[in-house]
Amino acid sequence: MATSATTAPAAPTGGRRITDHVLLWFVLRRLAALLMLLVGITLIAFLLTHLVPGDPVAANLSQQAVSDPEIVQAFKEKNGLDKPLPVQYVKYLEGLTHGDLGLSQQTQKPVTEDLGEFVPATIELAVTAIVISVLVGVPLGILAAIRRNTWLDQVLRVVTLSGVSVPTFWLALVSYYVLFFKLGLVPGGGRLDPGVDPPAHHTGFYTLDALLDGDPGLFGEALRHLLLPALVLAMFTISLLTRFTRASMLEVLNNDYVRTARAKGMPERVVVFRHVVRPALLPILTVFGVAFGSLLSGTVLVEKIFSWPGIGQYAYNSALALDLPSIMGVCLVVAVIYVGINFAVDIAYGLVDPRIRAT
Amino acid sequence: MVRHTKWLRRWSLVATGAAVALSLAACGSDSSDDSSSGGGGGSKTLVVENSFDLTTADPGQVYEITGGMIAHAMYEPLLGFDGGDLSTPVPVIAKSYELSEDGKTLTLPLRDDVTFSDGTKLTSADVVFSFNRVKNLKGNPSFLLDGVTPSAPDENTVVLTSDKANPGLPYILSNPALGIENSKVVKEHGGTDAADADTTDKAGEWLNANSAGSGPYVLKSFSTTSEVSLEANGDYWGDAPTYSKVVVRNVTADVQKLDVQKGQAQLVLDLAPAQAEGLPSSVEVHSDPTSNTFFLFSNDNPAISETTSNQDFQDALRYGLDYDSLVELAGEGSVRSPGIIPTLFVGALDPSDALATDVDKAKASLAASGYDGEKVELEYPSDLTKNGVSFGTVAQRIQAQLKEIGIDVELVPSPIATSLPNYRDGKEQLGLWLWGADYPDPSDYLAFLPGQTVGLRAGWAAGADPALEALGEQAATTVDNDARGQLYQQIQQQMNVEGPFMPLFQTAQVAVTTSSLSGFEYNPVWTVDFASLK
Numbered sequence: 001m002a003t004s005a006t007t008a009p010a011a012p013t014g015g016r017r018i019t020d021h022v023l024l025w026f027v028l029r030r031l032a033a034l035l036m037l038l039v040g041i042t043l044i045a046f047l048l049t050h051l052v053p054g055d056p057v058a059a060n061l062s063q064q065a066v067s068d069p070e071i072v073q074a075f076k077e078k079n080g081l082d083k084p085l086p087v088q089y090v091k092y093l094e095g096l097t098h099g100d101l102g103l104s105q106q107t108q109k110p111v112t113e114d115l116g117e118f119v120p121a122t123i124e125l126a127v128t129a130i131v132i133s134v135l136v137g138v139p140l141g142i143l144a145a146i147r148r149n150t151w152l153d154q155v156l157r158v159v160t161l162s163g164v165s166v167p168t169f170w171l172a173l174v175s176y177y178v179l180f181f182k183l184g185l186v187p188g189g190g191r192l193d194p195g196v197d198p199p200a201h202h203t204g205f206y207t208l209d210a211l212l213d214g215d216p217g218l219f220g221e222a223l224r225h226l227l228l229p230a231l232v233l234a235m236f237t238i239s240l241l242t243r244f245t246r247a248s249m250l251e252v253l254n255n256d257y258v259r260t261a262r263a264k265g266m267p268e269r270v271v272v273f274r275h276v277v278r279p280a281l282l283p284i285l286t287v288f289g290v291a292f293g294s295l296l297s298g299t300v301l302v303e304k305i306f307s308w309p310g311i312g313q314y315a316y317n318s319a320l321a322l323d324l325p326s327i328m329g330v331c332l333v334v335a336v337i338y339v340g341i342n343f344a345v346d347i348a349y350g351l352v353d354p355r356i357r358a359t
Numbered sequence: 360m361v362r363h364t365k366w367l368r369r370w371s372l373v374a375t376g377a378a379v380a381l382s383l384a385a386c387g388s389d390s391s392d393d394s395s396s397g398g399g400g401g402s403k404t405l406v407v408e409n410s411f412d413l414t415t416a417d418p419g420q421v422y423e424i425t426g427g428m429i430a431h432a433m434y435e436p437l438l439g440f441d442g443g444d445l446s447t448p449v450p451v452i453a454k455s456y457e458l459s460e461d462g463k464t465l466t467l468p469l470r471d472d473v474t475f476s477d478g479t480k481l482t483s484a485d486v487v488f489s490f491n492r493v494k495n496l497k498g499n500p501s502f503l504l505d506g507v508t509p510s511a512p513d514e515n516t517v518v519l520t521s522d523k524a525n526p527g528l529p530y531i532l533s534n535p536a537l538g539i540e541n542s543k544v545v546k547e548h549g550g551t552d553a554a555d556a557d558t559t560d561k562a563g564e565w566l567n568a569n570s571a572g573s574g575p576y577v578l579k580s581f582s583t584t585s586e587v588s589l590e591a592n593g594d595y596w597g598d599a600p601t602y603s604k605v606v607v608r609n610v611t612a613d614v615q616k617l618d619v620q621k622g623q624a625q626l627v628l629d630l631a632p633a634q635a636e637g638l639p640s641s642v643e644v645h646s647d648p649t650s651n652t653f654f655l656f657s658n659d660n661p662a663i664s665e666t667t668s669n670q671d672f673q674d675a676l677r678y679g680l681d682y683d684s685l686v687e688l689a690g691e692g693s694v695r696s697p698g699i700i701p702t703l704f705v706g707a708l709d710p711s712d713a714l715a716t717d718v719d720k721a722k723a724s725l726a727a728s729g730y731d732g733e734k735v736e737l738e739y740p741s742d743l744t745k746n747g748v749s750f751g752t753v754a755q756r757i758q759a760q761l762k763e764i765g766i767d768v769e770l771v772p773s774p775i776a777t778s779l780p781n782y783r784d785g786k787e788q789l790g791l792w793l794w795g796a797d798y799p800d801p802s803d804y805l806a807f808l809p810g811q812t813v814g815l816r817a818g819w820a821a822g823a824d825p826a827l828e829a830l831g832e833q834a835a836t837t838v839d840n841d842a843r844g845q846l847y848q849q850i851q852q853q854m855n856v857e858g859p860f861m862p863l864f865q866t867a868q869v870a871v872t873t874s875s876l877s878g879f880e881y882n883p884v885w886t887v888d889f890a891s892l893k
Contacts, residue, residue: 058779062499074497074557181617188623195404309585
């Protein structure tokens with residue numbers, strides 16, 4: 001705020017300044033909305049997790065232990081369950097302001113510490129999957145569009161249709177069965193082979209950490225373990241991106257100016273790349289945000305099959321135990337990632353298309 | 360329409376090539392099959408796969424199946440069992456044990472050659488510290504030592520004094536939660552055995568990353584959701600284990616089945632009996648009855664249901680169930696529960712004493728009960744599966760069986776977090792539940808008597824059967840093992856003719872090992888002893 005106030009008077013002197021100013025306001029407005037959104041999410045998540053007709057005491061204490069009022073009381077006090085709900089929520093928000101997400105009932109560790117352990121595993125998986133998706137999906141979509149109605153387009157249509165309709169869980173099991181069990185082409189589950197020590201913790205991404213440690217062998221192994229689950233996860237998003245890219249390309253290809261460009265005898269390469277791909281990619285940015293979100297939800301099942309120690313597994317265990325602080329923590333992390341991606345997409349939109357900043 | 364120029368063709372090749380290359384990269388590299396089986400000589404890795412039921416590695420708080428298995432490898436108890444035989448406790452850290460005639464004083468002289476993994480000698484003070492810590496942490500295992508006061512008359516003797524006669528105590532001591540901790544080290548890391556330990560003890564987190572026991576293994580890394588790894592304790596006072604490293608991984612049963620056949624794991628613990636059928640001869644399947652008993656109850660409280668509390672109606676259920684068909688449903692290795700106490704324990708009934716199905720008798724009882732066809736609700740935890748047996752499947756079969764004798768059962772499934780409180784509050788008309796033994800002694804089953812924990816859940820109030828309750832009290836205080844065994848049998852025979860409970864079956868623990876692994880023996884208390892595997 002202070003920065004924008006001081007820079008404002010100077011702005012009229014140059015057009016570039018105005019653009020910066022508008023862009024800054026755009027970012028700030030989006031950031032403020034984002035913060036409100038996150039607070040809203042904590043409230044909804046808090047209410048929902050507490051409205052579940054279940055009893056965390058019952059889920060966490062053994063049959064004998066729940067019969068002992070002293071043990072039950074000790075459990076409630078330790079986990080803050082003895083206070084009224086609004087007090088619990090305010091305490092939660094209070095903790096949140098200094099990065100305290102509470103104590104997991106399951107692991108007895110701060111939720112932030114748990115998340116610090118599991119989030120990088122998921123992000124590494126999801127980022128690899130999204131990179132694969134973009135590298136494969138976007139070119140395939142462009143290809144399908146410029147070769148519309150050829151055999152290649154037909155094949156891609158069938159493949160991408162099955163890609164979006166096959167359940168990820170099934171795909172994960174089948175690919176594990178075929179590629180690991182039958183053919184022995186990929187290693188089994190987990191981030192590394194059993195008994196292999198992980199690299200020192202720098203980023204939590206095993207591939208990166210192995211490189212930072214200067215251990216190419218470990219890097220290779222981490223990568224081998226990463227590729228199959230990432231590919232399985234990417235199947236859906238590859239298909240999604242291919243289909244959207246194709247549709248978006250076709251829309252642009254039908255524009256008059258494309259026909260004009262061709263009529264002028266402009267080389268096809270220039271037509272496609274200068275006049276079609278760039279505008280066609282804009283709506284794909286949105287799909288990219290959605291795709292990343294779907295990756296995060298798909299990861300729960302993929303992590304289960306590939307014994308991948310990410311937030312999917314953590315969320316699953318927390319839900320079974322009605323471990324409220326952990327569930328809240330996972331909700332928050334997923335929300336932040338989701339919202340963050342959308343924010344980035346918004347900004348990217350704003351950068352690509354200046355008209356959007358004004359809205 | 361589109362001109363096929365050279366660049367386009369080249370470019371499409373690149374794009375498809377990238378896709379192919381990526382998929383090949385995932386498949387192409389060689390997998391190192393031998394990494395799990397380990398090399399010969401000094402460094403052998405054992406890979407165990409399990410669907411984790413794990414919250415902590417702190418022996419003062421551990422009470423889950425996976426946690427117990429892991430704690431057992433690191434912390435040794437005073438007494439244990441020989442393999443899977445639960446009939447007689449055998450010395451581990453104690454040299455022997457002696458229970459006083461009134462059953463209140465258990466004296467245990469300790470071995471004097473036991474050392475912790477840091478080299479410190481284990482003394483009776485460590486035992487007193489460990490036991491008081493378990494009690495005062497007020498966690499799941501605290502009840503094991505209810506009314507028990509540990510003391511140490513000298514460095515090598517422990518005396519456990521109980522408020523009431525406690526003949527089951529030697530059996531209880533084998534519990535992984537009662538493994539002995541190095542008191543010096545635990546205190547150094549914030550541990551305490553003081554009365555307010557539930558709020559002041561800070562060692563839990565440290566014990567989830569390190570261990571302080573005298574067992575054959577020490578903790579190397581610990582995660583409640585992915586993997587736990589253990590390393591052989593180099594200074595172990597006993598025989599060194601065969602495997603110098605143990606990795607326990609959290610893996611779903613479907614994947615476990617593939618992994619053990621592929622040699623990715625040498626031992627997997629969660630296949631359902633049906634999944635273990637038809638496995639190749641390269642692996643070995645072990646099916647053993649567990650101490651997890653499925654039972655049905657018919658609420659004895661008329662305020663909950665006039666119908667289910669009617670004794671004739673209860674008899675109709677008792678004789679109308681087709682027990683053999685239920686055992687078959689539970690799969691290979693499971694057994695019929697002749698009484699509520701599992702067949703593995705002292706005081707178990709002989710299988711010939713089990714209730715026999717008698718449809719005519721069931722129908723006659725039903726007629727006598729005045730039942731006029733109203734719906735009766737059967738509640739059960741829909742999301743719970745034990746040893747591959749799902750409550751939903753069992754409930755459906757019970758519903759079908761009871762329909763044949765004319766009882767209209769309505770199934771009311773709900774997630775355990777919801778159904779458990781209802782069960783615990785004694786509000787279910789019919790309930791299908793499970794009792795897993797807390798410790799391998801029949802005294803754990805006194806909870807089923809009128810006025811006791813489980814009895815009350817089935818609406819069986821104190822005073823409902825004074826004769827049975829008196830028998831229960833006598834069994835609880837009788838020290839002589841033969842005599843108390845007979846008393847427990849008498850109690851179960853009585854419960855097989857009356858009362859709200861119908862014990863159904865004990866599930867089977869299926870374990871699959873690769874042929875390279877030997878020495879596996881299932882023990883219901885700690886599941887597997889890693890150190891005895893070869």
